[in-house]
Amino acid sequence: MTLRITDLGKRYAETPVFEHVTLEVADGEFVAIVGESGVGKSTLLNCMAGLDSWDAGRVVHDGTDIGMLDADARALWRRRHVGFVFQAFHVLPHLDVAQNVALPLMLLGRNDPPRVAGMLDAVGLAGLGPRLPQQLSGGQLQRVAIARALIHAPALLLADEPTGNLDPGTAARVMDVLLSQTRAQGASLVLVTHSETAAARADRVLHLSAEGIRV
Ligand SMILES: Nc1ncnc2c1ncn2[C@@H]1O[C@H](COP(=O)(O)OP(=O)(O)OP(=O)(O)O)[C@@H](O)[C@H]1O
Ligand SMILES: [Mg+2]
Numbered sequence: 001m002t003l004r005i006t007d008l009g010k011r012y013a014e015t016p017v018f019e020h021v022t023l024e025v026a027d028g029e030f031v032a033i034v035g036e037s038g039v040g041k042s043t044l045l046n047c048m049a050g051l052d053s054w055d056a057g058r059v060v061h062d063g064t065d066i067g068m069l070d071a072d073a074r075a076l077w078r079r080r081h082v083g084f085v086f087q088a089f090h091v092l093p094h095l096d097v098a099q100n101v102a103l104p105l106m107l108l109g110r111n112d113p114p115r116v117a118g119m120l121d122a123v124g125l126a127g128l129g130p131r132l133p134q135q136l137s138g139g140q141l142q143r144v145a146i147a148r149a150l151i152h153a154p155a156l157l158l159a160d161e162p163t164g165n166l167d168p169g170t171a172a173r174v175m176d177v178l179l180s181q182t183r184a185q186g187a188s189l190v191l192v193t194h195s196e197t198a199a200a201r202a203d204r205v206l207h208l209s210a211e212g213i214r215v
Contacts, residue, residue, distance in 0.1 A: 003025040032205045085157070
C-alpha cells in the first residue's frame with residue numbers, strides 16, 4: 001500500500017506537537033521514524049492508522065483519504081488494511097495465544113485455524129497456541145503481537161517501539177521475525193524506534209522534530 005502524508009499538523013490546544021509533516025511510504029517499503037522523546041512519533045503513527053485526529057493536512061492510503069471517513073468506516077478500513085504492534089505488547093490476558101492471534105481474522109468474520117498455526121510457526125511459537133499470555137516471556141509475547149498484527153495479511157504494518165521492552169539479543173530476534181514476515185507478505189512497514197540497530201535495517205530513516213520530518 002502506498003501511504004501519502006501531506007503537510008500534517010497536530011496540536012493539543014495551542015501547543016503544536018508537529019507541523020508540516022510530509023512523507024510517502026511505497027508499496028512494500030520499510031521506513032523507520034526516529035526522533036527525541038515527546039516529538040510526536042507515536043502520535044504520528046496513530047494518525048497513520050486513523051486512531052488519532054489531526055488539525056491540518058491529509059493522510060491518504062492507496063487513494064483512500066482517511067480524514068474523509070467517519071469513525072465506523074475508519075475502523076472497518078483499519079481492520080482490513082492495517083496491523084499494529086505496540087511497545088507494551090497489548091496481548092489480551094484472558095485469551096490464549098492462538099485466540100489472540102486469531103482475533104483480527106475473527107473481526108473480519110474469518111475462521112482459519114491452519115493459518116493461525118502456520119503464523120505461530122513462522123514467528124517461532126509453534127505448539128504454544130493453548131498457553132495463556134502470563135505463561136510467556138516478553139520476547140514471546142511480542143512475537144504473539146507480531147503474529148496478530150500480520151495474521152490478516154494487512155498491506156501496512158505500523159510498529160511503535162516493538163523492541164523497546166526487550167534485551168538486545170531478544171530485540172534482534174524479534175526484529176528478524178518482524179522483518180521476515182513483513183517482507184514475506186509484501187507489506188509496507190513503518191517502524192518507530194529509539195534503536196539505531198533497528199533503524200539501520202530500514203530502507204529509509206526519517207527524523208521527526210517539531211519543525212517537520214526530514215531524511
Ligand atoms: N492528551 C494529550 N494532551 C496534551 N498533550 C499530549 C497528549 N498526548 C500526548 N501529548 C503530548 O504530545 C507530544 C507527543 O507525544 P508522543 O507520545 O507522540 O511522543 P513520542 O515521540 O512517541 O515520545 P516517546 O519517544 O517518549 O514515545 C508529547 O509532548 C506529549 O506530551
Ligand atoms: Mg512514543
